[in-house]
Amino acid sequence: MPGKERYALVDCNQFYVSCERVFRPQLWNKPVGVLSNNDGCLVALSPEMKALGIKRGVPAFKINDLVKKHDIQLFSSNYGLYGDLSARVMQILSEFTPELEIYSIDEAFLRLDSLKISDWQEYGRKMRGMIMKWVGLPVSVGLGPTKTLAKIANRVAKKFPGYQGVFDITDHPKLEAILQWIQVEDIWGVGYRYAQKLNSYGIKTAWDLSKADYKWVQQQMTIVGLRTVKELNGISCLDMELDMVPKKQIISSRSFGHPVSELNELLEAVADYCQVATLKLRQQHSLASSIMVYLTTNRFRDEPQYANYAGFKLATPSAYVPDFIKTASDLLRSIYRPGYKFKKVGVMLSNIIAEGQAPLDFFDRVYIDDERKIVMDCLDKVNKVWGPGTLAYAAAGINKGWQMKRQLLSPSYTSNWWQLLRVNSDRTTKRLND
DNA sequence: TCTGGGGTCCTAGGACCC
DNA sequence: TCTGGGGTCCTAGGACCC
Numbered sequence: 001m002p003g004k005e006r007y008a009l010v011d012c013n014q015f016y017v018s019c020e021r022v023f024r025p026q027l028w029n030k031p032v033g034v035l036s037n038n039d040g041c042l043v044a045l046s047p048e049m050k051a052l053g054i055k056r057g058v059p060a061f062k063i064n065d066l067v068k069k070h071d072i073q074l075f076s077s078n079y080g081l082y083g084d085l086s087a088r089v090m091q092i093l094s095e096f097t098p099e100l101e102i103y104s105i106d107e108a109f110l111r112l113d114s115l116k117i118s119d120w121q122e123y124g125r126k127m128r129g130m131i132m133k134w135v136g137l138p139v140s141v142g143l144g145p146t147k148t149l150a151k152i153a154n155r156v157a158k159k160f161p162g163y164q165g166v167f168d169i170t171d172h173p174k175l176e177a178i179l180q181w182i183q184v185e186d187i188w189g190v191g192y193r194y195a196q197k198l199n200s201y202g203i204k205t206a207w208d209l210s211k212a213d214y215k216w217v218q219q220q221m222t223i224v225g226l227r228t229v230k231e232l233n234g235i236s237c238l239d240m241e242l243d244m245v246p247k248k249q250i251i252s253s254r255s256f257g258h259p260v261s262e263l264n265e266l267l268e269a270v271a272d273y274c275q276v277a278t279l280k281l282r283q284q285h286s287l288a289s290s291i292m293v294y295l296t297t298n299r300f301r302d303e304p305q306y307a308n309y310a311g312f313k314l315a316t317p318s319a320y321v322p323d324f325i326k327t328a329s330d331l332l333r334s335i336y337r338p339g340y341k342f343k344k345v346g347v348m349l350s351n352i353i354a355e356g357q358a359p360l361d362f363f364d365r366v367y368i369d370d371e372r373k374i375v376m377d378c379l380d381k382v383n384k385v386w387g388p389g390t391l392a393y394a395a396a397g398i399n400k401g402w403q404m405k406r407q408l409l410s411p412s413y414t415s416n417w418w419q420l421l422r423v424n425s426d427r428t429t430k431r432l433n434d
Numbered sequence: 435t436c437t438g439g440g441g442t443c444c445t446a447g448g449a450c451c452c
Numbered sequence: 453t454c455t456g457g458g459g460t461c462c463t464a465g466g467a468c469c470c
Contacts, residue, residue, distance in 0.1 A: 036438035043438070061436035077438085104470045191468050222444055224468075251440055258435090300437055346439095405436095 005236045006143060006170060008110040009150040010093060010127060013138045013158065015106035016044035019082050020075050022136040023413045031072040035060055038255045038404040039076055076406035084414045088135045096127060101240045109147055111240050124166030143168035147238045148231035151188040152206065179207035189228040194221055206232055246284040252277040253346025257405040259298065260342050266295065268397035270332050273347040274324040275396055281349060282376060287317035287367055288349035291324055293331040298343035308335040317353055320372040325395050
């Protein structure tokens with residue numbers, strides 16, 4: 001029966017920018033932007049920056065003039081800081097309902113239909129108030145009978161200040177007008193490609209799409225698109241995903257700070273990414289048996305291009321760093337060609353299983369039963385207490401000349417003892433890390 | 435000089451088997 | 453040497469998300 005369920009989507013406004021502002025009130029009301037890895041392109045903008053006509057995704061070097069002219073404050077991505085503030089927001093939300101799905105670093109779905117609430121508008125404002133007071137981040141709350149409609153409600157809440165950041169679309173008298181206002185490309189689940197296709201059939205708005213023939217939609221957009229359309233009509237098809245689902249594929253890759261041609265440097269980077277990828281693997285208590293390595297030149301540059309990849313399946317699944325470094329190095333050597341300027345290498349782990357599911361093997365020892373696991377546990381423990389990278393494999397290099405650029409990095413105020421905020425008063429200067 | 439990184443799901447098609 | 457149908461597994465590619 002449509003309308004029985006009630007979902008909320010809570011979404012932090014310009015999350016990365018807001019995180020940078022938490023500890024620097026002087027950035028309020030100013031144009032602020034956050035750059036992607038390698039300080040490459042713009043991934044988050046404050047409203048003041050959007051008002052200057054700048055769009056998400058533009059390369060940083062293309063806005064140099066505007067940055068100077070309008071005194072725009074730019075930052076490198078500081079994922080340590082963002083991840084930590086995100087966890088605090090999620091902690092607060094989890095007190096509103098046990099049915100919380102952390103959808104991304106800055107978004108969560110809440111299922112609220114078992115709650116007896118008479119005024120949802122006020123309930124949403126309470127959430128906003130708590131998060132602003134305790135973490136200092138502005139959020140918007142959208143409520144609706146399906147996740148897709150809650151997403152749309154969230155958009156309304158963000159767009160029209162009159163709603164004070166909270167909008168409930170459930171049984172709304174203006175539902176049709178709202179869906180007419182939402183363009184198809186702004187619907188959750190409809191990307192650029194499908195939007196083009198739908199437009200060519202005269203389907204421009206969420207309202208148009210909600211009226212489309214189900215069979216036709218499935219033919220054009222698979223079962224996934226059909227679910228979206230049903231959700232627009234108030235039929236809930238997307239369940240809450242409450243449990244942390246282990247990843248089936250783990251990628252670690254990064255563009256270099258400058259072009260790299262030497263095999264030795266590439267080998268270092270690949271070894272480093274093996275450390276990163278297997279750490280994620282161990283954190284979810286999994287083992288992987290397939291590894292793939294890829295490398296590529298910079299496709300934006302007018303110079304000889306080369307890209308390739310190679311994979312290998314280990315005899316038994318593992319999460320032991322050297323198992324992967326050794327294999328990955330061989331793979332890299334097999335695809336490496338001298339004379340090119342490489343932009344990026346990457347490592348991908350797949351065929352991932354839970355630790356306990358590792359098959360027995362007559363000849364090889366099993367990871368969880370041998371000293372490899374003991375060594376990894378020790379490594380992870382040290383790095384957890386003393387900070388990432390305290391213990392590392394020498395194969396990953398020491399100087400790491402290839403590492404990405406992060407020239408505009410803000411301090412990790414909440415996750416690094418040496419970068420805590422210092423509070424100065426007129427009488428004393430208190431260093432929190434003394 | 436300078437253009438991110440990390441994921442998921444679905445489908446079609448080929449190989450192979452009975 | 454004239455030839456179906458169905459099942460499974462795997463991979464590549466295309467779509468989407470943040």
